[in-house]
Amino acid sequence: MAATRAPVLSSTGLSIQFGGHVAVNAVTTQFDAGTLTAIVGPNGAGKTTYFNLLSGQLHASAGSVHFKGEDITRLSAPQRTSKGIGRAFQLTNLFPKLSVLENVRLAVQSRHSAGFNMLSVWRSRRDLIDQAAHYVAQVGLAARAGDLAAKLPHGDKRKLEVAILMALEPEILMFDEPTAGMSVDEVPVILELIGRLKTQGDKTILLVEHKMDVIHSLADRIIVLHNGRLVADGLPAEVMASPIVQEAYLGKRSAPRAAKAVAHA
Numbered sequence: 001m002a003a004t005r006a007p008v009l010s011s012t013g014l015s016i017q018f019g020g021h022v023a024v025n026a027v028t029t030q031f032d033a034g035t036l037t038a039i040v041g042p043n044g045a046g047k048t049t050y051f052n053l054l055s056g057q058l059h060a061s062a063g064s065v066h067f068k069g070e071d072i073t074r075l076s077a078p079q080r081t082s083k084g085i086g087r088a089f090q091l092t093n094l095f096p097k098l099s100v101l102e103n104v105r106l107a108v109q110s111r112h113s114a115g116f117n118m119l120s121v122w123r124s125r126r127d128l129i130d131q132a133a134h135y136v137a138q139v140g141l142a143a144r145a146g147d148l149a150a151k152l153p154h155g156d157k158r159k160l161e162v163a164i165l166m167a168l169e170p171e172i173l174m175f176d177e178p179t180a181g182m183s184v185d186e187v188p189v190i191l192e193l194i195g196r197l198k199t200q201g202d203k204t205i206l207l208v209e210h211k212m213d214v215i216h217s218l219a220d221r222i223i224v225l226h227n228g229r230l231v232a233d234g235l236p237a238e239v240m241a242s243p244i245v246q247e248a249y250l251g252k253r254s255a256p257r258a259a260k261a262v263a264h265a
């Protein structure tokens with residue numbers, strides 16, 4: 001089914017200040033349904049802070065966030081999650097003393113809230129476990145389903161985070177450097193997963209990533225943050241060729257050719 005191109009998430013004049021430092025500075029943009037947008041920029045550009053403002057971990061000093069037309073600026077992170085904005089957290093979301101399967105089962109359960117119906121607890125529990133096993137298999141962790149989360153090597157923990165996010169079935173999936181700290185042979189599993197989520201067409205994916213090959217293979221669009229400002233926005237090839245990106249992001253002084261991408265002052 002063809003993806004509908006309509007804004008599902010947007011920020012308007014979104015800003016946050018830490019002391020005198022403006023970490024995100026009046027960022028106005030929108031994310032269309034069924035697209036994958038990569039958010040790039042040098043270290044300290046404000047990418048993670050912008051993510052925190054969208055997902056509710058931080059609250060804006062100014063500006064607003066809208067989800068499907070609703071102003072969610074004042075909603076907490078859990079309220080935004082329940083509306084369908086899902087974010088993979090780097091290792092902080094895992095229950096270390098529970099197994100891989102149980103970690104994912106809890107995510108499935110929180111979506112269904114099945115535990116409240118005492119009459120159907122057993123049947124629901126079986127369903128929940130089956131669904132959890134499906135997500136565990138999708139991220140390539142079936143063989144480790146019974147292992148404690150704490151015992152997993154780093155790369156497998158990152159895969160488990162993705163399984164938890166998928167189990168929540170959010171409309172928006174936010175990944176902040178999903179392959180960071182992974183060995184080279186583990187990276188493709190996560191990239192294939194994100195690629196598969198993308199081809200489903202109904203998910204809106206936001207990806208903070210430094211690896212250019214990852215961005216090129218997955219992104220429909222790139223936005224560039226620099227010193228907290230949105231400085232470029234467009235198709236990957238255009239944005240990567242733009243002088244502002246060549247200089248600000250790749251550290252090159254001269255740009256090969258002029259950019260077609262929209263450069264924001």
Ligand SMILES: Nc1ncnc2c1ncn2[C@@H]1O[C@H](COP(=O)(O)OP(=O)(O)OP(=O)(O)O)[C@@H](O)[C@H]1O
Binds near residue numbers: 023043045048050
């Ligand atoms: N809680 C905070 N308190 C004070 N300053 C902060 C806080 N969070 C972020 N900053 C500052 O805001 C700026 C943006 O940081 P942020 O982590 O968003 O950048 P980033 O683009 O994600 O960087 P990286 O690619 O290195 O992860 C940095 O100067 C950082 O030091």
